[in-house]
Structures are given as structure tokens and as C-alpha cells.
Amino acid sequence: MGGQPILELRGVGKTFGGHAVLHDINLAVHAGEVVTLIGPSGSGKTTALRCMNFLEAYDRGEILIKGRLLGYSGPGRGAGDRDSAALIARVRRPLAMVFQQFNLWPHMTVLENVAAPLILGKRLPRQEARRRAAAALAQVGMGGKAGAWPGRLSGGQQQRVGIARALALEPELLLLDEPTSALDPERVEEVLEVIRALAQKGITMVMATHEMSFAAHISTHVVFMADGAIVEQGAPLRLFRRPASGRLKTFLAPWLKRPLQPDEPETGAPGHRQR
Numbered sequence: 001m002g003g004q005p006i007l008e009l010r011g012v013g014k015t016f017g018g019h020a021v022l023h024d025i026n027l028a029v030h031a032g033e034v035v036t037l038i039g040p041s042g043s044g045k046t047t048a049l050r051c052m053n054f055l056e057a058y059d060r061g062e063i064l065i066k067g068r069l070l071g072y073s074g075p076g077r078g079a080g081d082r083d084s085a086a087l088i089a090r091v092r093r094p095l096a097m098v099f100q101q102f103n104l105w106p107h108m109t110v111l112e113n114v115a116a117p118l119i120l121g122k123r124l125p126r127q128e129a130r131r132r133a134a135a136a137l138a139q140v141g142m143g144g145k146a147g148a149w150p151g152r153l154s155g156g157q158q159q160r161v162g163i164a165r166a167l168a169l170e171p172e173l174l175l176l177d178e179p180t181s182a183l184d185p186e187r188v189e190e191v192l193e194v195i196r197a198l199a200q201k202g203i204t205m206v207m208a209t210h211e212m213s214f215a216a217h218i219s220t221h222v223v224f225m226a227d228g229a230i231v232e233q234g235a236p237l238r239l240f241r242r243p244a245s246g247r248l249k250t251f252l253a254p255w256l257k258r259p260l261q262p263d264e265p266e267t268g269a270p271g272h273r274q275r
């Protein structure tokens with residue numbers, strides 16, 4: 001895909017207390033792409049996503065959002081004005097994030113939860129913010145719950161509100177950090193369904209996930225991480241059908257061996273070769 005990427009990571013590294021958790025991460029995300037980060041627990045998926053949004057400062061390499069450097073606090077550069085909160089906020093404005101734990105405010109209604117970042121962050125007039133929030137809630141099938149308190153909702157519904165809150169910001173790139181990991185198994189599909197619909201609408205996203213079927217069927221690009229590094233990345237069919245590294249083969253083995261799900265399409269998708 002040509003043109004300037006919305007997001008680009010060049011040789012990004014991150015250390016926690018002397019322990020390197022990301023090494024030399026190189027990735028470009030263009031408009032319309034759905035990029036999934038897969039890999040074992042602790043491989044660095046969440047940390048990579050948090051660096052993309054500068055919720056964590058990275059300490060090596062560069063992260064560019066639409067060609068502009070996203071704050072940096074590593075060696076060789078001072079914490080000058082390029083790291084100021086206002087500049088960071090401006091550079092990352094095209095992004096919005098969906099969190100594993102929903103992070104809804106319990107004392108606000110669903111509508112207020114979605115409208116608040118528009119009022120407080122984007123300084124939209126209250127009425128305009130509420131109109132946009134209602135539209136975002138409708139997009140995730142939660143229009144009927146605008147007046148509800150988050151605590152009265154199921155986990156799946158709360159996560160759909162979390163997605164609406166990110167969508168209301170009208171991001172050019174949506175970051176999703178394992179959005180179904182905190183859900184009861186019976187709630188996973190309703191949230192994946194919402195994300196699938198967004199992907200089909202052409203919303204650009206990067207999603208860390210343990211949902212291999214989702215990664216195989218929905219992504220345009222899959223990134224396999226292990227021990228803080230990208231081991232392989234590429235088109236889903238290539239990665240899932242012909243993993244090049246032993247680590248990816250081992251990681252995928254349990255998923256490839258699972259029985260074919262009754263509702264899986266006959267697309268020749270990964271997993272079907274086990275038939």
C-alpha cells in the first residue's frame with residue numbers, strides 16, 4: 001500500500017526497569033489496513049500499543065503519526081518542547097484507543113461516558129458532543145442504553161460503549177488492546193462482531209488479540225511478536241498457512257489443530273487445511 005502511513009514505528013525499543021520489553025519494532029500502518037498483533041502472553045503486544053499512543057514513553061527509535069514525531073524520552077534527546085504534553089496530544093490526535101478493561105466512569109451514564117472526551121478533550125459544545133456520542137452508540141448497537149449506568153451493563157455491552165467512546169473521537173486509526181480478553185466467553189462474539197463491522201467499513205485499526213480466527217479472517221496484516229520482538233509479519237494467509245519460524249509454528253499449533261467451527265466460511269482460511 002502506498003502513500004504516507006498513518007502510523008510508523010522505526011526501530012522502536014522500550015525498557016522497564018532495565019529489562020528490555022520491546023526491541024527494534026518496525027511497522028507501518030496505512031489507511032484502510034486492519035493490523036493484528038498476535039503472540040504469547042508477555043510478548044509485548046500491549047506495551048507496543050501503549051507506545052503507539054504514547055501512554056508509555058518509548059526509549060529507542062521513532063514513532064511517527066502522519067509523518068510527525070510522537071514524543072520521545074530516550075537517550076540522545078532532551079525532554080524539550082517536543083515532549084510537551086500539548087504537543088504529544090496534538091500529534092496523537094488522529095488516534096483513539098479501546099482498552100481491555102473498558103475504563104468507563106461508573107458515576108456517568110453511558111451517553112456521558114462517550115460524550116465526556118469530546119467535551120473535555122475536544123472542547124466541543126455539550127449538545128454537539130451528545131449528538132456525536134448518540135451516533136457512535138448507535139453504531140455499536142447501544143443506542144437504547146444511552147441513559148444506563150455502566151455498572152448495570154454486561155461486560156460485552158460495556159466494551160461496546162468503550163468502542164463507541166473511541167469512535168466518537170472520529171479517529172483515523174483505532175488502537176484496540178485485547179478488547180475481548182476481560183469478557184466472559186459468551187460475550188466475546190458480540191464485541192468481535194462490532195469490530196468486524198468497523199473493519200468492513202474500512203476503519204483503520206491495530207488490535208492486539210488472542211482471537212486467532214479473528215486475526216486470520218479480518219486482518220489485512222498480521223504481526224507475530226515473541227519476547228518483545230516482531231518475529232514475522234505479513235498477510236494473514238501467508239503467516240497462518242506458511243509460518244516461516246519455528247516459534248510461530250509452535251504458537252499456532254493448538255489453533256490449527258482445533259476442530260473446524262460450524263460457522264466458518266469456506267474461504268480456504270487457515271485451519272481448514274486440517275480437514
Ligand SMILES: Nc1ncnc2c1ncn2[C@@H]1O[C@H](COP(=O)(O)OP(=O)(O)OP(=O)(O)O)[C@@H](O)[C@H]1O
Pocket residue numbers: 016017021039040041042043044045046047048178208
Ligand atoms: N508497567 C510495567 N512495568 C514493568 N514491566 C512491565 C510493565 N508493563 C509490562 N511489563 C512487562 O513487559 C513485558 C510485555 O508485557 P505486555 O503486557 O506488553 O505483553 P502482552 O503481549 O500484551 O501480554 P498479554 O497477552 O498477556 O496481555 C512483560 O514481561 C511484562 O511483565
